[in-house]
Amino acid sequence: MTILLLFLILALGSFALLSRDLLHSVIALSALSMLSALMFTILKAPDVAITEAAVGAGISTIIFVWAIRHTRRRSKD
Amino acid sequence: MKRTLFIIKLIFILLILALAIFPVILSSHSWPVVSRDYLYENALSDTGAVNTVSSIYLGYRAMDTLGETLVLLVSITGTMGILINLGRENEEEEAVSFSLAPEKRATNAQRTHLLEVVASKLGPVVLLFGFYVMLYGHISPGGGFQGGVIVASAIVFLALGTETQTKLTNTNVLGRIESLSFLVLIIAATSGVFFESGFFGNPIKSGSSLSANFIILLNIIIGLKVGTSIAVMCIAMMGGRRGH
Numbered sequence: 001m002t003i004l005l006l007f008l009i010l011a012l013g014s015f016a017l018l019s020r021d022l023l024h025s026v027i028a029l030s031a032l033s034m035l036s037a038l039m040f041t042i043l044k045a046p047d048v049a050i051t052e053a054a055v056g057a058g059i060s061t062i063i064f065v066w067a068i069r070h071t072r073r074r075s076k077d
Numbered sequence: 078m079k080r081t082l083f084i085i086k087l088i089f090i091l092l093i094l095a096l097a098i099f100p101v102i103l104s105s106h107s108w109p110v111v112s113r114d115y116l117y118e119n120a121l122s123d124t125g126a127v128n129t130v131s132s133i134y135l136g137y138r139a140m141d142t143l144g145e146t147l148v149l150l151v152s153i154t155g156t157m158g159i160l161i162n163l164g165r166e167n168e169e170e171e172a173v174s175f176s177l178a179p180e181k182r183a184t185n186a187q188r189t190h191l192l193e194v195v196a197s198k199l200g201p202v203v204l205l206f207g208f209y210v211m212l213y214g215h216i217s218p219g220g221g222f223q224g225g226v227i228v229a230s231a232i233v234f235l236a237l238g239t240e241t242q243t244k245l246t247n248t249n250v251l252g253r254i255e256s257l258s259f260l261v262l263i264i265a266a267t268s269g270v271f272f273e274s275g276f277f278g279n280p281i282k283s284g285s286s287l288s289a290n291f292i293i294l295l296n297i298i299i300g301l302k303v304g305t306s307i308a309v310m311c312i313a314m315m316g317g318r319r320g321h
Contacts, residue, residue, distance in 0.1 A: 017085070046218035047130060050210060054223060058230040059307055066314050 005039045026064040033057045125279040125288030127215050134220065135295050139277035142295075143266065145222070146302055150259065153306045160313050196238030204231035211300035215289050221296040225303030232308035236315065248312055251305040258301040265294060 009032055016028040033056025040049035120129045124136025134142055211224025236246040244250050269278030281288045 047220060047223060050219055050223040051226065054226040054230060059226060059233075059311070062230075062233060062311055063314070066311075 002039060002042060005035055005042070009035050009039070022068050023065070026061060026068065029064070030057045030061045033060075124292075125281060126292050127289045130218075131215050131220060131292050131296075135292050136277075136279070139266070139295075142222075142299065143262070143277070146259065146262065146299060149303060149306055153310050156310050157313060193238050196234040198238075200231050200234035200238055203234060204228060207231055207300075207304065211296055212293070214296040214300075215292045221299030222303050224296070225300035226307060228300065228304035229307035229311065232304070233311045233315075236308075236312050246308075246312060248309050251309045251312070255302055255305040255309065258298045258305070262295070262298045262302060265291075265298065 012028045012032040012035065016025040016032065019025045019028065033052050037049040037053040037056070040046070040052060116129055116133070120132040120136070121127070124132040126132035126136055207224050207227030207230075209224075210219035210227055211221060214220035214224060232245060232251070235243070239246075266277045268280045269275055272278070272280040274280060279288055279291045281291055
């Protein structure tokens with residue numbers, strides 16, 4: 001279970017790095033922090049999991065989406 | 078691009094090598110048990126907390142928590158300074174929607190029916206859960222910081238989802254709550270000095286049934302501080318700076 005979660009986290013992180021659309025990256029990061037919150041719960045660190053779920057999936061996604069909305073893309077592709 | 082890919086590949090190879098080597102190195106050392114045994118014996122009686130995690134982060138490492146709130150305060154101050162200055166520059170050219178007043182904003186720029194329906198119903202439930210995490214931080218997983226962040230996301234949900242402006246989404250009120258709770262945090266931190274337990278010490282004698290109340294107080298203050306400051310920042314970012 002832990003190994004499966006780790007590989008999913010790795011895949012989501014690579015997708016967030018390599019994706020051309022920043023919004024897709026942000027959603028992938030949000031899913032990544034949900035998965036890592038699940039993994040913290042499995043590893044018996046529930047307060048870290050609460051922090052990860054609240055900060056990673058909640059607040060930072062809002063801030064990233066706001067920043068993408070208010071910046072302009074330079075490359076054309 | 079090719080160079081970046083090469084670096085990424087190199088980092089991956091190093092990580093996989095480290096994964097293969099680390100268990101071999103770690104297995105030759107026994108797991109350290111000294112601090113675990115010390116905490117198991119003394120943590121609750123030293124700090125007057127009810128569980129060990131809160132005895133560490135509000136007892137032994139309370140200065141860390143104070144530092145975290147200070148870092149948060151400084152970063153929020155910087156963000157607000159940048160936002161206010163940007164809003165001032167953009168007042169002439171109204172095309173850039175940075176911190177426009179709600180009536181100047183293009184309709185449905187931030188408000189869709191989906192967002193309204195989901196966020197306004199989810200907000201109060203999340204708010205209740207945040208206060209639960211904050212208030213029960215001394216006996217269950219959670220605590221001031223975690224509860225505060227959940228409260229902040231609830232306030233952001235309410236600000237996004239509802240048309241009506243309440244006191245809860247007013248940045249003036251939230252900012253006042255933030256500064257007041259930081260003041261109370263400093264006062265509560267110094268209160269231990271007068272009861273022979275040092276800076277950030279528990280002023281109530283440990284062993285009595287009331288000694289956990291100090292932990293609850295610190296949790297509430299830190300939660301209010303964190304929650305309102307992050308909420309102020311997010312609401313200011315979304316353009317609702319003007320109080321109503």
